[in-house]
Each structure stands twice: as structure tokens, then as C-alpha cells.
Amino acid sequence: MLNALTVLILCQFVGEVVARGAGLPLPGPVLGLLLLLGWLVLRDRAPDPALRQTGGWLLAHFGLLFVPAGVGVVTQLGVLRAAWLPLLVAIPVSTFLGLLVTGWVMQRLARAEPPDSP
């Protein structure tokens, strides 16, 4: 658990340092994700069970981790009140279009592959 958490935080730390140091347009944790993925691929064996367990635990509680940032809405109530109409239209419509385009393109291009049972 502790080793696994150290690995995850170390990846984020290196990602942060590289992203800021090199002025890359990527957030540190994303670079950390790539770093960990690259390391797992290069090592070419199943990830440590402890790493899988800790990572799985964090991902299983993803929703909780969003809460503090979500509560930040309280500081933006004025903005939301001023822009409620554009947001009420823009968010659902753009989400619908994104779902439509991604799903449609993926199904068309992936058709040649063996279908998966749900």
C-alpha cells in the first residue's frame, strides 16, 4: 500500500517537474499516467498486486475525490446565475454531440473486428 502510493505520487511528481520544467501543455498527473504506463509496458510483466490494489482503491472512490472541487461551485454561484441559459444549452447539447460522434465513428471503424458480447 505504502510502496504503491509512493510509486503513484512519484510518477505524479516527476510528471509535474517535467511538465513545468519543459513548459509542456500537459498537466503533471497526465504525464505521470504516461510515465507509469510506459514503465509497466517496458517491464513487461503484470503490475505488482499492491499497486493494482491501491490503484483500484483510488479509482473505486473516484467520485469522492471530485467532491471538494465540486463544492467549489459555491464560489461561482454568481457566474452560474449570470450564465445559466448558455450553460443549460451548451453542456447537454455538446455532450450529446460528443457521444454521438464518438460512438458512431468507433462502431463504423471497429466493425471489421470480432464483435464482443456485452
Next chain:
Amino acid sequence: MDKLFHLWVYLETTPLLGLAATLVVWRGAVWGSSFLGTNPLGNPMLLSVLTLVALLLITSTPYSAYFEGAQYVHFLLGPATVALALPMHANLSRIRASARAILPALLAGSVVASVSAMLIARLLGADRTVVLSLAPKSVTTPIAMGIAEQIGGQPSLAAVFVLLTGLSAIVLVGPTMKLAGVRDMRAQGLAAGMAGHGLATARMLLVSETAGAFGGLAIGLNGLITAVLVPLLAGFLAG
């Protein structure tokens, strides 16, 4: 009463209150959402955020005081984002097998979602900060907040938009896939993860394991694509 007041003043100065409130409210919300079943309004995150916002407003506690404690939960978003590498690695062979379909699908969806959100908001008169904060709305929160900050949006506004987008995607994914005739679970999962990040992916996992795996992949890849594309697009579209 006086004692109670002093206790309150003390608690307000420690991070303990914000942290305890976040965890307790979350537990309560998970419990409460089990009664609401598949109703998207029963999402524990939405319930928690609404409850905590109400508590802050009622007790007139400033957000900064709450965040003093909540930051310890918030901090874990970083390592959790790194941990997304694990499901991606586990599905690497399947991902490689359909890489030619995945990348164009995500690229097209990512651009359409981001550009349409910014254009609609701008046409309907939203100001520049709102438009820029909408750009990364399909992406998972830590990445979205980072992108918003970088392009001149408002990170906390972006976090709210990400939340609302995820909830929209949960409601819309079923009808949209039906409308488009998309039955391939890989495509459904990819679309859910692209348009509705972790929230919609968690929902798809209930329907199909395959959809969940491709959703997880879409969260990570869309985060990368958006982080590269949005700073390039945002300058043109925000006006």
C-alpha cells in the same frame, strides 16, 4: 451555548471539520443513493456536493475554510489520475487491436464536444471565462482543472462543468446510442468515457465490463488529446 460556540470556533480553525464533513456526507450520499437506484440524480457525488454546498451556505462557512480540510481528499485526484494507467495497461492488447478505430473516434468526439460547447455558450452570450472553462468539460476533473487554468479559464468553474457534463452523459448515453444505432459495447463505452469521463464510465460498468474497459481507456486518452488540442483551439473560439 457559549461553550458550543467556542468549540465551533476551534473546529473552524482546524482542517478536521472539512475533512470529516466530506467523508461523512459522502458515506451518507452513497447510502442515500442506494434507495434511488439507477436514477442519475441519485449520483453520490451530486448528492454530496449539493449537501455540502447547502451546509456551507447555512453555516456561512467560506469555501476556503472548508477546503482547508477537504484538500486532503482533493489531493488524491493526482495519484488517482496516474492510477488510470493500470486499467489502460490491463487492456493494452485489446486497445492495440482496435487502435485504428479508437484514435479517430476520440479525436472527432473530443473536438466536436469541446468546440460545440464553446460555440454555443459564446453565441448565447456567456463571457470569456465561462467559454474557456467549458473547453475541457468532457475531461476528468484533475486534467480539466489543469487545462482551464492554463488557457485562462476558472479551474473551479471547470470542475463544476465537468460534473454537470458527466451527469448529462449518464442521462443521454442510452438514448443517444439507440438513436445512432450503436450496439457495439466497445463503441458505447468509448463514447461514455469520452463525453462523460469517470461518471459515465462507472455507469457503463454496470451494463458491460467491455464498455467499462473502453470507457477507462477513453478517459485517459481523451485527457491527453484534449490537453494538447484545447489550448490550440481555445484561443480562436473564445474570441
